[in-house]
Amino acid sequence: MAAGKGTRMKSPRPKVLHKLGGRALVARVLDTASGVGARHVVVVTGHGADQVEADIAADFAAMAPRFARQMPQLGTGHAVQQAVPLLPDDGMVLVLSGDVPLIAEDTLRALIAAADGERLALLTIEFDDPTGYGRILRAPDSGRVLAIVEQKDADATQRAVREVYSGIMAVPARLLKPWLARLDNRNAQGEYYLTDIVGFATGDGVPVVAHRIDDAAQVAGVNSPAQLAALERTLQLRQADALMAAGVRLLDPARFDLRGTLDCGTDVEIDVNCVFEGAVSLGDGVRIGPNCVIANVRIEAGAVIHPFTHIDGERAGATVGPGALVGPFARLRPGAQLGAGVHIGNFVEVKNSTLAAGAKANHLAYLGDATVGERVNYGAGSITANYDGANKHRTVIGDDVHVGSNCVLVAPITIGAGGTVGGGSTVSKSTEAGALTVARARQVSFANWQRPQKKKP
Incomplete structure (x- = not known):
């Protein structure tokens, strides 16, 4: 009824x-x-x-x-x-x-x-x-x-x-x-x-x-917001109890929310105020820091999700590989596929991108529609410019590439294996393996420059 x-x-x-x-x-x-x-x-x-x-x-x-x-x-x-x-x-x-x-x-x-x-x-x-x-x-x-x-x-x-x-x-x-x-x-x-x-x-x-x-x-029936909230707490505590009975360590079961399904391996630790939605799988030894929102993702053994991280794979799903480190304050979107030992740091966003083993993007970066090779170091403030206003394009970054800080990689583009992109570069053409690429205006300095002064009334 x-x-x-x-x-x-x-x-x-x-x-x-x-x-x-x-x-x-x-x-x-x-x-x-x-x-x-x-x-x-x-x-x-x-x-x-x-x-x-x-x-x-x-x-x-x-x-x-x-x-x-x-x-x-x-x-x-x-x-x-x-x-x-x-x-x-x-x-x-x-x-x-x-x-x-x-x-x-x-x-x-x-x-x-x-x-x-x-x-x-x-x-x-x-x-x-x-x-x-x-x-x-x-x-x-x-x-x-x-x-x-x-x-x-x-x-x-x-x-x-x-x-x-x-x-x-x-x-x-x-x-x-x-x-x-x-x-x-x-x-x-x-x-x-x-x-x-x-x-x-x-x-x-x-x-x-x-x-x-x-x-x-x-x-118990639901006839008011107060009754709904009370039943929500009952459900969450029962789910928390079931997880702890299976060996999951919740730092505080009263501050835990499961709004989907959560499959956990052994020795999983979940800190306070975490919300799990959709279908989530946590491998052996996974640690989830406080205040994370995690949805539709498989997190493999030994990975650590640091505080305030937001992961939602939506329909495409997402994967965090074994031993990977994510966060704090990181965001993984649909299609994010992180390999073993990948590091995704604070204020880094990854969407529809694959990062191979050992790749790192530690600060303030965006990787969208990208294929990133092994051991790549992706600098702070760098982005893949994947959208031309009508269509999405892919960026391919070969193994062992170093991308300096504040770079723009204009897709479609391939950065050859072992290459280096100098900081502050805007790169719009593919590069050869092992090459150093610098794409910025020549620095000009004017001695004894006087800044404009405000006029006094």
Whole structure:
């Protein structure tokens, strides 16, 4: 179910598209549905339906989700009614909420097993303060589930019940469909409650079972920015705990953010305030300094990423070779491929460029669309002028080249192996191997030069 507006989010963006750990709320729910082997996925949309459906269709093309629109939104029972034509009679229906993103696969498997193809299974939990939730009503003698009563329809005794319905259930489609047809809206909210099917089940002699868990985060919904932020911290701490359990050393797990996937080798160290996005792989012995943003990159064994470095390979990806040193304050962009032992220093930017083993660009430099050979020393303030205003061109720098400070290499150009480019040169023609190239105006000095003086009023 993903039709709600999310008024308290105070945002034009549909609630289920707000992100948790870098992923839309509804996408996390669909990831879990995929993990339990869902045969068909039906997403009930309403508010912002066009945007929600477009985002889901693009993100889950392989899953081929189908959509049912709930217009207007008349309650949870009404939402599931819209999906009925798309539910095969021989299936087990798992009802999930698009704004409850941390439900776990093993919990859902246990719930499906509890339904066992013949029963209505409810996921429940006990809260010290159950305000706002539907209460589970049980027979006093046997403890058998009899019904769910919503908060607004409950009397004082029923409101004192601490076991609540999470909003998640598993039920055979052949039983669910006739129960949905019997729903009415004669209640305090004038809505069609999905929870009313519990009474229908007991009346029809169908067993109703409750699978109770004690992990509140799994059933926590998001209705406000404050709730989203609280759940973000919960997710991040759980991810941090999992990484530390696998041997990763986090200097402070409370100051760690993972908004994608992070695969780590042994003896990896991560300092504070680092953000990982997309798909990141860290090899054995990698060290990440504080305040780094790292996305879509493979960092190989023994590499060190110094503080305040920004790496994002985006779709093209990026690679940092074994033993490489990057930063501080460096930036690697898509297509940056650093070989073994490469040094990229402060305020150096690398984009769509390959640097072979031992190459160094230690200060204030730009390498774009370049192929850099082994042991190249690339001077401070030097750049590859790779864009002519319409097209990108490539710069090739051979092995053992030394490029002096404040040089401009105007692509397309090749600097021959072993060559030297004198500082301050603007080079627009390819050079021979081993050559010294200096391309700057002859220095002229005027003795006893007097600078202009300001005129006094």
